[in-house]
Amino acid sequence: MADKLFGLIDLNWRFELTKLKLIRNLFKSRWFPLLAIILNLFVFVIILISGLIGGFSAGNYNFGIMIVWILWWVMLMFILVPIFSRAWCLMCPFPVFSDWLQRGALFVVTGLKLKGLGLKWPKALKNMWVMNILFLVTTFFSGFFTVRPLATFILLGGIILLAFLIGLVFEKRSFCLYVCPVSGFQGLYSQFAMAEVRRKDPEICKNHKVKTCYVGNECGYGCPWMLTPFNFTKNTYCGMCLECFKSCPHDNMAFNLRPPGVDLLIDEKRGLDEAWKAFIMLGIAMVFFLTMQGPWGFLKDWVRGASLKGYLTFISLHTAFSLLIVPAIFFFFSYLSKSFSGAKEVSLKKIFTNFSYTLVPLGLGVWIAFSVGIVLPNGSYILHIISDPFAWGWNLFGTRSVPWTPVFTGALGYLQGAVLVLFYLFSLAYGTRLSKQTYPTEEQAKRGWIPILIFLTLATLAFLWLYIG
Amino acid sequence: MKSHKVTKSQSHMKSIRAIIIFSFIVYSLWLIASPAEAAERFFEIKAKKFSYTPNIITVNRGDAVKIRLLSEDVHHGFFLDGYGIKTSAHPGMEGSLKFIADKPGRYTFRCSVTCGEFHPYMVGYLVVGPNSRFWLFAAIVLVIGIGSIITLNRVKKTNG
Numbered sequence A: 001m002a003d004k005l006f007g008l009i010d011l012n013w014r015f016e017l018t019k020l021k022l023i024r025n026l027f028k029s030r031w032f033p034l035l036a037i038i039l040n041l042f043v044f045v046i047i048l049i050s051g052l053i054g055g056f057s058a059g060n061y062n063f064g065i066m067i068v069w070i071l072w073w074v075m076l077m078f079i080l081v082p083i084f085s086r087a088w089c090l091m092c093p094f095p096v097f098s099d100w101l102q103r104g105a106l107f108v109v110t111g112l113k114l115k116g117l118g119l120k121w122p123k124a125l126k127n128m129w130v131m132n133i134l135f136l137v138t139t140f141f142s143g144f145f146t147v148r149p150l151a152t153f154i155l156l157g158g159i160i161l162l163a164f165l166i167g168l169v170f171e172k173r174s175f176c177l178y179v180c181p182v183s184g185f186q187g188l189y190s191q192f193a194m195a196e197v198r199r200k201d202p203e204i205c206k207n208h209k210v211k212t213c214y215v216g217n218e219c220g221y222g223c224p225w226m227l228t229p230f231n232f233t234k235n236t237y238c239g240m241c242l243e244c245f246k247s248c249p250h251d252n253m254a255f256n257l258r259p260p261g262v263d264l265l266i267d268e269k270r271g272l273d274e275a276w277k278a279f280i281m282l283g284i285a286m287v288f289f290l291t292m293q294g295p296w297g298f299l300k301d302w303v304r305g306a307s308l309k310g311y312l313t314f315i316s317l318h319t320a321f322s323l324l325i326v327p328a329i330f331f332f333f334s335y336l337s338k339s340f341s342g343a344k345e346v347s348l349k350k351i352f353t354n355f356s357y358t359l360v361p362l363g364l365g366v367w368i369a370f371s372v373g374i375v376l377p378n379g380s381y382i383l384h385i386i387s388d389p390f391a392w393g394w395n396l397f398g399t400r401s402v403p404w405t406p407v408f409t410g411a412l413g414y415l416q417g418a419v420l421v422l423f424y425l426f427s428l429a430y431g432t433r434l435s436k437q438t439y440p441t442e443e444q445a446k447r448g449w450i451p452i453l454i455f456l457t458l459a460t461l462a463f464l465w466l467y468i469g
Numbered sequence B: 001m002k003s004h005k006v007t008k009s010q011s012h013m014k015s016i017r018a019i020i021i022f023s024f025i026v027y028s029l030w031l032i033a034s035p036a037e038a039a040e041r042f043f044e045i046k047a048k049k050f051s052y053t054p055n056i057i058t059v060n061r062g063d064a065v066k067i068r069l070l071s072e073d074v075h076h077g078f079f080l081d082g083y084g085i086k087t088s089a090h091p092g093m094e095g096s097l098k099f100i101a102d103k104p105g106r107y108t109f110r111c112s113v114t115c116g117e118f119h120p121y122m123v124g125y126l127v128v129g130p131n132s133r134f135w136l137f138a139a140i141v142l143v144i145g146i147g148s149i150i151t152l153n154r155v156k157k158t159n160g
Helices: A021-028 A034-054 A063-084 A087-091 A096-103 A129-139 A149-169 A174-178 A181-192 A202-207 A243-247 A272-293 A297-303 A308-341 A348-356 A359-378 A381-387 A409-438 A442-468 B002-032 B132-159
Strands: A195-199 A253-257 B040-048 B051-053 B056-060 B064-071 B076-080 B085-089 B095-100 B105-110 B123-129
Touching: A021 A243, A021 A253, A034 A063, A034 A087, A034 A096, A034 A149, A063 A087, A063 A149, A063 A181, A063 A359, A063 A381, A087 A181, A096 A149, A129 A181, A129 A272, A129 A308, A149 A174, A181 A272, A181 A359, A195 A202, A243 A253, A272 A297, A272 A308, A272 A348, A272 A359, A272 A442, A297 A308, A297 B051, A308 A348, A308 A442, A348 A409, A359 A409, A359 A442, A409 A442, A409 B105, A409 B132, A442 B132, B040 B056, B040 B076, B051 B123, B064 B076, B064 B085, B076 B095, B085 B095, B105 B132
Parallel strands: B040 B064, B056 B123
Antiparallel strands: A195 A253, B040 B051, B064 B095, B076 B085, B076 B105, B105 B123
């Protein structure tokens, strides 16, 4: 019997977009996504220049700040991740220089042997922990890079340089897979996405002895993310570079539309690293809201480093809250879940890890609601900065004089409330299923689910209170 | 098998209907709830990089609100979400606003004059009570939470 989300949407439903000839040809062309990357690179050059010459001025009239922290962030949270999975990775310009160096070419396939040292990434770090820590550390400077152009320049320049250096030393896209601070949360939330890259017919892959999607051929490179596209089951680590579409001689790769969140039920590579990513994202959302959209001046002084003592207090509390307190609260409810279920044979670690995936929809909703609160009041600055990207008095599109205009901010509370409720629903829908996966019997699953449901309800109410209460 | 499928779908639809009806009732009650007697309220708000004092002001629906804005350092603005009204103040030159707080909920007031690097984050809250928006969504969340447990039990019993 079909398992239906909310009793309405069959979880096995798929629509293969690459059935459309235009899209299939696009995905098989070597021009794509290279053209998108080059276009993006051009935008990032402007961002970096505007960051460098923007100096210490207020960021709301700076091209780099507005494009990165308003437009890019909102696109990422509203459209790219929830709908198209890791579509940003597809067009991300950060690793283009190391790709170029390793391959010796930008466009053509030069051979299977890549340049650079090509060292293997340390086994102990083949997880999300480095990304977790780097992303958390990056947020320590949120009071600088979201408002000061030079700080954005340093941050982005640093990431591009790091991507290049890691590409010199380690094999393929080790940087994207294990280091990039932006990659981790995209991977986590892409499990909710409404699109996926998957193989079509497993029999074709089984009979295809040379796995060209992994090793590459004259049409495409072997998976730069070092994955095995012939048996993809979830989105988390697929950077959607589309090389597997090019290297598969049987046209057996598909780009599907699907119901949101189905990856959450795939019990593969679930681990504490991904669980902590979910906790950290929730913690950061709360801290960001308090410091950016909250009315408390002393918190803003802490975050912007008005005094060293305040800044260190912010870092300490932020780290303790995101890394320890949120997981500790969730651990307590996981313990209650085990106790309620009466299933002694199920480990607490399994309960803790499995149920942490219920935080993926809720976390995504929390971030979307947060981002609505950023873009509606501040989005109109974009009209100004696209006309005058370097603050040199240009008026390229005639929009330089458009005044700051908050849009629909009267409805902000309704929008944020509705988003939180919607994603809470998704968390519950997948939570009940995760409970059935976690516990051996239906009765245990039902009982063990109740504490987690209470946690999710309390977390949603907490964010509701914070955002609109 | 088929009867199970129908039962589950019907159960979900019933729950959704119940949530919608309950939410509508709660919201209607909030809307028709007679507010506390309307009064005249006066607030003197001081703006200083990058916060307001007081940073949260609470009034009742229907109150006539008068705001005097003072700046303690540079030129600051005051834009009130939802009401779309604004004023500004230079040091030594105050701004003022008058309005009827006829929209319940929490609204952000924000600096409308670029005043420094943290300018986009310089905000305060006006809470027009009762905050029906928050209570509406909180009620929906609670109803969904409780409803989901009831639904799970009901589906199980029907199947059994």
